[in-house]
Amino acid sequence: MSKNHEATSLRDCLCGSVGPTLVGQRVTVCGWVAKRREHGEHLAFLDVRDRSGILQVVVDGSVDARSEYVVRVTGVVSHRPEGTVNERLATGEVELTECDVEILSAAEAPPFQLDDRVEIDEQVRLRHRFLDLRREKMQYNLRLRAAVNRSLRAAMDAQGFCEVETPLLWAPTPEGAREFVVPSRLHPGEFYVLPQSPQIAKQLLMVGGFDRYYQIARCMRDEDLRADRQFEFTQLDVEASFVTQDDVMGFVSRAVLDAAEEATGVRPGTIESMTWAQALDLYGTDKPDLRFAMLLHDLSNVFASTEVKAFAAATVKAMRVPGGAAMTRSRLDQLTDQAKELGAKGLAWFRVTAEGLDSPLARFLSETEAAAIAGVDDAQVGDIVLCVADEYANACKFLGALRVTLGSPPVSEGPHRYVWVTEFPLFEGIDEDGNPQAAHHPFTMPHPDDLDLIETDPVKVRSQAYDLVLNGWELGSGSVRIHRADIQSRVFKALGITDEEAQGRFGFLLGAFRFGAPPHAGFAFGIDRLVAIFAGEENIREVIAFPKTQSGTDLMTGAPKDITARQIRELHLKFAPKGS
């Protein structure tokens, strides 16, 4: 047992693996000095840290090994003297004695403390990310991520999927997310782009007969960053032929549940499912957080012919906030401001008290209206009922946003509640030319029952597109793809894309489809987000080794940076004056 598969030419075992079973043996470990505790000329304790944990090493006071020095220590594994066992340390029963310490590398004092006791400013951490990564939390997060990747691969392999790599240097296909552009040296004035996703490539793989494809794929989007969005992110990308939406959801569910079990030790139950329309109606969002209730209620009928101006709208949505009557006026003003920032005209609130409703609007309500509000979600004294009146989708969205603000637990709390959201609309919104826009992407198959509406009432067309949502985070989305030229042509037409334009943009895909395209469907979900939730992190930067800041810079490398005049020349680039 003195040797294991961790043994190398420089060490016998990992620090964390040294325990009572090795007592009496002479072993060599390597690592960083996490802490030095000095007790005079003839005694000092070194905590030596490697990825597995910490081991106490007893040395002579003359050994000059300071914080973060890299050392190689050979010593005898010994029981600690009675009364000096450290129960908080996994290796706390033992220590290395009679040690030879070899300094492999000296180290300056680190710019911040590497223990997890204090939060360090993220700017400082990112500037010295290589040090930050030594911290236990980052070690855990990135190893968790590796375990999730391993488990996803295993699940896809087990389901007969074949891992295929697709190009990073791809052809521009404007539409959708802004692309990162790569100038061509050999073709002056022409460009590659980095893929926003392997979408088209994987559909071509279907035409190519790889009827079950997956890839852990890096995707690049030149859009503004957020807590859950980096320029580059990683997806489990999946596509399969001769399948339905349910088949794909089954494949992905299995992979996600396997990964969840691997990461958390508990296999979640089945993944729930609701339609997009239900999600909007009950939760006011297409990515509902099922960890808490506070559902939206529809009072439109009650207020259909109301005298109250604030409620004169197509839809009145109400939500009970348990215990919310305690909220101060300034808190309620904050919430009102939040709703207004999103576009709401206002926010009505009604404290439920023993004497009835307490609200600036209360005296304008009819008895029926007051009763309806007091009855929302079985409101109790001490609750508050929030109401938004607007057109249907807006009323849902505004109140849904407040629901999240008021009810959403921290990422690290509560159960993991997965939900499939299905039947997304095929189109959403209207672009500058008056055409509807693709909600997912233009190759999304319409719902079979709604095909006739494409020309007559496009906004009503449901699609065979579906999202996977976990605790209010959109993990990913997918769809059944259009493999028939006639339907594709109708969808392009509805989108205002002429055949000519379609040929220009996606000609190579449409051309390929002429040679026998199998019906196919797929999905892709964000591994960064999944791992962040498993790790209880609010921010995906915490599960990425070298992330960018919100302004897209890398504080460690200084990227983005100038390139040399020679590079500029070879790439045939010229710069417009700044500000033009």
Added chain:
RNA sequence: GGACCUGUGGUGCAGCUCGGAGUGCACGCCGCCCUGUCAAGGCGGAGGUCGCGGGUUCAAAUCCCGUCAGGUCCGCCA
């Protein structure tokens, strides 16, 4: 493009409302003491353009304007 929060020795904070000497706390660092510590302890020490620029004032870390950096969000993310 916009809103809000933050910026004080290497690190984490307090000081800012109500202007009055770079004042304080904790950690780290350096030196000395200490043979059983493990958030070791004791004594001593070094370390600061208060993000940057301007303004108000007799006087600015503190008030005002601008700007930079980091963060959260809106827009954006087919």
